[in-house]
Amino acid sequence: MGVPWSQECPGTAAGGPCRSCPQPPWSLGGVCPPPCPHPRLPRDAAIPVPGALQVAEVQDGVQESLRRVQQGKAESLSERDRAELKRRKLLLEVTLKSYWIRKGSAFSTAVARQETELTPEMIATGSWRQRPFKPYNFSALGGAPSVGHDPPDTVAPRFTEMPTDNFVESSFWNFDALFQPQQHPARDQHDTFFLQDPAEAPELPAGYTAKVKKVHSQGGYGSQGYKYEWRLEEARRNLLRTHTTSASARVLYQLARQEKFSPVKYFSIDRVFRNESLDATHLAEFHQVEGVVADRGLTLGHLMGTLRQFFTKLGITQLRFKPAYNPYTEPSMEVFSYHKGEGAPGGLRGPPPWSRGAPGGLHGPPKEPQGLCAHPQNWEGPHGLHMHPQSTGELG
Amino acid sequence: YLIFSLSHHVLNILYKICLTSEKDIISKEKGEEKAKGASDTVLYKIDVPANRYDLLCLEGLVRGLQVFKERINLPRYEKIIPAQGEGQRLIITEETVQVRPHAVAAVLRNINFTKERYDSFIDLQEKLHQNICRRRALVAIGTHDLDTISGPFTFTAKAPSEIKFKPLNQSQEYTASQIMDLYRTDSHLRHYLHLIENKPLYPVIYDSNGVVLSMPPIINGDHTKISVNTRNVFVECTGTDITKAKIVLDIIVTMFSEYCEKPFSVEAAEVVYPNGKTHIYPELAYRKEKVKPELINKKIGISETPSSLAKLLTRMCLKSHVTGNGNNIEIEIPPTRADIIHACDIVEDAAIAYGYNNIQMTIPKTYTIANQLPLNKLTELLRLDLAAAGFTEALTFALCSQEDIADKLGMDISATKAVRIANPKTAEFQVARTTLLPGLLKTIAANRKMPLPLKLFEISDIVVKDPNTDVGARNYRHFCAVYYNKSPGFEIIHGLLDRVMQLLEVPPNEENGYTIKATEGSAFFPGRCAEIFAKGQSIGKLGVLHPDVITKFELTMPCSALEINIEPFV
Numbered sequence: 001m002g003v004p005w006s007q008e009c010p011g012t013a014a015g016g017p018c019r020s021c022p023q024p025p026w027s028l029g030g031v032c033p034p035p036c037p038h039p040r041l042p043r044d045a046a047i048p049v050p051g052a053l054q055v056a057e058v059q060d061g062v063q064e065s066l067r068r069v070q071q072g073k074a075e076s077l078s079e080r081d082r083a084e085l086k087r088r089k090l091l092l093e094v095t096l097k098s099y100w101i102r103k104g105s106a107f108s109t110a111v112a113r114q115e116t117e118l119t120p121e122m123i124a125t126g127s128w129r130q131r132p133f134k135p136y137n138f139s140a141l142g143g144a145p146s147v148g149h150d151p152p153d154t155v156a157p158r159f160t161e162m163p164t165d166n167f168v169e170s171s172f173w174n175f176d177a178l179f180q181p182q183q184h185p186a187r188d189q190h191d192t193f194f195l196q197d198p199a200e201a202p203e204l205p206a207g208y209t210a211k212v213k214k215v216h217s218q219g220g221y222g223s224q225g226y227k228y229e230w231r232l233e234e235a236r237r238n239l240l241r242t243h244t245t246s247a248s249a250r251v252l253y254q255l256a257r258q259e260k261f262s263p264v265k266y267f268s269i270d271r272v273f274r275n276e277s278l279d280a281t282h283l284a285e286f287h288q289v290e291g292v293v294a295d296r297g298l299t300l301g302h303l304m305g306t307l308r309q310f311f312t313k314l315g316i317t318q319l320r321f322k323p324a325y326n327p328y329t330e331p332s333m334e335v336f337s338y339h340k341g342e343g344a345p346g347g348l349r350g351p352p353p354w355s356r357g358a359p360g361g362l363h364g365p366p367k368e369p370q371g372l373c374a375h376p377q378n379w380e381g382p383h384g385l386h387m388h389p390q391s392t393g394e395l396g
Numbered sequence: 397y398l399i400f401s402l403s404h405h406v407l408n409i410l411y412k413i414c415l416t417s418e419k420d421i422i423s424k425e426k427g428e429e430k431a432k433g434a435s436d437t438v439l440y441k442i443d444v445p446a447n448r449y450d451l452l453c454l455e456g457l458v459r460g461l462q463v464f465k466e467r468i469n470l471p472r473y474e475k476i477i478p479a480q481g482e483g484q485r486l487i488i489t490e491e492t493v494q495v496r497p498h499a500v501a502a503v504l505r506n507i508n509f510t511k512e513r514y515d516s517f518i519d520l521q522e523k524l525h526q527n528i529c530r531r532r533a534l535v536a537i538g539t540h541d542l543d544t545i546s547g548p549f550t551f552t553a554k555a556p557s558e559i560k561f562k563p564l565n566q567s568q569e570y571t572a573s574q575i576m577d578l579y580r581t582d583s584h585l586r587h588y589l590h591l592i593e594n595k596p597l598y599p600v601i602y603d604s605n606g607v608v609l610s611m612p613p614i615i616n617g618d619h620t621k622i623s624v625n626t627r628n629v630f631v632e633c634t635g636t637d638i639t640k641a642k643i644v645l646d647i648i649v650t651m652f653s654e655y656c657e658k659p660f661s662v663e664a665a666e667v668v669y670p671n672g673k674t675h676i677y678p679e680l681a682y683r684k685e686k687v688k689p690e691l692i693n694k695k696i697g698i699s700e701t702p703s704s705l706a707k708l709l710t711r712m713c714l715k716s717h718v719t720g721n722g723n724n725i726e727i728e729i730p731p732t733r734a735d736i737i738h739a740c741d742i743v744e745d746a747a748i749a750y751g752y753n754n755i756q757m758t759i760p761k762t763y764t765i766a767n768q769l770p771l772n773k774l775t776e777l778l779r780l781d782l783a784a785a786g787f788t789e790a791l792t793f794a795l796c797s798q799e800d801i802a803d804k805l806g807m808d809i810s811a812t813k814a815v816r817i818a819n820p821k822t823a824e825f826q827v828a829r830t831t832l833l834p835g836l837l838k839t840i841a842a843n844r845k846m847p848l849p850l851k852l853f854e855i856s857d858i859v860v861k862d863p864n865t866d867v868g869a870r871n872y873r874h875f876c877a878v879y880y881n882k883s884p885g886f887e888i889i890h891g892l893l894d895r896v897m898q899l900l901e902v903p904p905n906e907e908n909g910y911t912i913k914a915t916e917g918s919a920f921f922p923g924r925c926a927e928i929f930a931k932g933q934s935i936g937k938l939g940v941l942h943p944d945v946i947t948k949f950e951l952t953m954p955c956s957a958l959e960i961n962i963e964p965f966v
Contacts, residue, residue, distance in 0.1 A: 118884050118921060120952055123943045123946055123952060123954065124952060128943055136923060136924055136926075138912050142886075143887040143888055143890070144895065145891050145892055146785075160768075161772055162769075165871040166869070166870060167828060167857065167871055168815055168869035170866075170867050183530050185527075193795075193817050193818075193819065193820070193825065194817070194818045194819055195816065197861070198868030199818070202863070203866035219737075222739055223737050224737045224738065226737075228639060228640075238868065240795075263764060264762075265764045271857075273795070275819065284793075284795065293760055298760055299694060299696055299758070300695065300696045300752070300755055301755045301757055302759065302760040304757040305758045305759045308757050309759065321752040321755075322752065323747075323752065325445030325446055325447050330743075330744050331696075331744035331747050331748075332744070
């Protein structure tokens with residue numbers, strides 16, 4: 001729109017600004033803003049302008065630059081010039097991208113869609129092996145589950161829970177420390193799961209082991225003992241614990257090593273293992289409820305009272321106690337409970353539906369090798385309620 | 397248990413007794429058809445505790461009951477030592493030391509058998525064999541018609557080829573090696589062959605004429621077999637445990653000397669050891685113990701007078717009387733009560749005689765502060781919230797097959813650090829589980845007919861080998877959840893993890909919380925498995941299960957799973 005003054009504006013001399021244009025002087029290549037009042041003259045007219053510089057030639061740098069670009073020598077322009085020309089929209093820089101394309105390994109002429117999820121059909125046909133899957137984004141959070149809430153459980157038993165977090169136990173803690181002789185049938189291959197690996201317990205309590213050995217083989221603490229040759233290798237044999245009484249033994253051992261005796265009540269409910277064939281009433285693994293009370297002056301009456309309290313909580317109130325035999329408790333007993341839900345369904349005759357539970361008893365003093373003095377009457381009710389899924393439902 | 401036909405009422409005080417009949421028994425075992433014509437007489441099935449050898453036969457049981465009912469006094473068992481040179485001798489040679497070193501013997505003189513008594517005699521031996529003799533490994537009993545043999549007897553050990561005799565109820569002679577083969581398929585005896593089979597020398601008892609009495613613990617000789625007409629019985633017990641051999645001998649002779657011409661008297665025999673020393677058997681020892689009445693009362697929780705306690709004990713075959721100024725009880729323990737090892741055994745008998753159900757039940761006044769194990773407390777709280785999130789709890793077996801924790805999950809068993817069982821009855825119990833996942837997948841497989849989606853969880857222990865523990869292995873408390881549906885539902889399992897972390901107050905960031913990072917897992921679908929990091933360690937994995945895992949567990953739908961160790965959060 002403006003007039004390139006070097007060519008047409010008569011009001012200028014070569015090399016100088018347009019004198020009659022009120023605008024500030026333009027640099028080389030500038031134009032007079034419209035409307036330049038100066039009349040346009042024919043190109044070839046050489047009108048002498050008073051005061052204008054007469055030059056033989058006009059040096060047009062812009063033209064020069066643009067010509068160079070046209071000739072393909074755009075790189076010869078300086079950054080500044082190029083920027084200026086671009087700004088003046090005289091020069092347009094266009095980026096030409098070119099690609100090398102080759103067939104890749106996954107090339108196909110069919111378009112394959114990426115799977116998002118595994119489906120049942122893919123599993124059934126095995127087609128997942130051939131399909132590509134979209135990768136997951138692990139940095140996103142998952143979908144929040146819809147949750148209900150329950151008030152927190154506030155059962156506070158008067159018993160302290162024993163640690164029972166070892167299914168693998170040594171024969172020492174499972175049998176020997178409980179005065180069960182090494183030739184006892186329960187230590188047989190068909191009643192106990194012995195371990196192939198790890199086969200032996202690396203560590204047994206040294207001093208205590210010696211005492212246990214003595215009581216088994218020679219007697220002690222008022223006991224005649226079993227009078228047989230007690231072998232350390234047999235005590236080291238690892239097994240899957242057959243009762244949680246081994247945990248009680250460990251706990252009582254720790255209690256005995258305390259400076260001062262304090263009465264305790266312990267309980268545990270955990271898994272035990274017996275090497276039996278499975279049938280409708282027998283499992284190889286089941287849960288055992290175990291309770292131990294250690295205090296001075298405890299009696300069989302206390303044991304029975306505690307067991308009755310325990311069963312009452314399960315809704316069982318009719319109990320009978322009968323003598324039984326346990327190598328590690330003396331006196332020992334079994335509890336028989338009458339449970340209305342079990343027993344003879346209509347039509348069959350039979351004995352009343354008493355079911356056997358809870359063997360228990362007072363810990364025999366041969367366990368006193370643990371160092372507990374003569375007064376505390378340790379007794380224990382290993383409540384061997386053999387709970388397994390079938391009966392749990394009935395016991396509710 | 398024992399089965400008797402009794403015509404009089406038996407008191408249900410001592411041990412568990414239930415009623416049955418021969419007809420019932422056959423009916424249960426073989427069906428009602430076979431039971432037709434069998435006896436209807438009421439039989440009593442009695443559970444005798446494992447340490448009461450004196451109650452293993454009818455004679456002992458009846459005797460015990462009659463003493464308890466104060467109808468008779470406990471008989472006094474007498475050992476009669478024959479004049480010098482007249483008694484029986486059993487000479488042990490040193491060859492027995494390597495195979496079966498101990499032997500004891502006695503004679504039942506002028507005994508009168510009837511069919512029932514004879515059957516009972518044989519039966520008691522079998523019961524003792526199963527019980528205290530530990531299936532003949534510790535002690536084996538042999539009873540012989542003394543009138544068919546002549547002492548002195550020799551207990552020695554010889555090479556199998558050198559032993560030859562006609563075994564009980566056979567028609568010809570066999571060498572010891574042949575006897576092994578002969579009884580290899582015998583349902584009863586084959587279980588005992590291993591006790592001596594691979595020894596260089598087999599034990600054998602001869603009389604002075606080379607007649608074989610027996611080859612313990614396998615079989616007696618036919619020559620000396622006893623019958624209803626036998627009048628003099630030579631009883632020998634051989635074994636590897638001398639204490640038990642003595643107890644066994646005592647039991648046999650005390651029980652059946654009742655039928656001797658001089659009841660309850662036993663003729664002693666002399667055993668000569670390799671070093672020349674001798675010993676008279678049976679021991680028939682009576683032992684005296686003193687127990688304070690207060691101790692008995694205190695331990696049981698009753699308050700009986702000393703004389704009343706003495707009476708209770710006497711009724712239990714422990715003859716007692718009050719001594720001192722009435723502050724002590726002296727108890728005589730007969731040879732039939734080898735189970736009395738300690739004062740507490742005496743206390744137990746007093747309690748039994750008193751009647752457990754007569755003891756007043758009390759609660760101990762022990763004051764203690766209660767505590768739940770933190771790990772279990774955490775487990776309980778998590779369980780509730782997981783159920784609230786719509787997942788169902790499962791409780792699965794801790795034992796499983798090797799494939800379950802290795803091959804089916806695309807791993808090699810050696811990489812699992814699994815604890816291995818030496819004597820599993822079935823392949824289902826080969827190892828202890830190192831992950832909860834197989835259990836849950838098997839649960840789903842057993843519940844395929846249930847409507848989808850199946851959302852299960854379990855918080856329970858797994859077991860791994862750990863050389864840093866005293867037994868060489870330890871448990872870890874794991875939490876595992878699976879989602880089984882037409883689509884894998886990874887976002888649901890992921891969401892569950894987020895929820896659990898929220899409950900544990902662990903924020904979703906790397907510095908002080910938890911984070912998940914893509915990883916590969918052999919049980920997981922490639923590209924859809926992540927490892928979970930928290931508390932500075934890797935705590936588990938989650939992801940979509942690999943289709944191979946799904947098919948190996950006999951499932952058909954996609955499944956995603958999550959398993960972490962929760963112990964770092966306790």
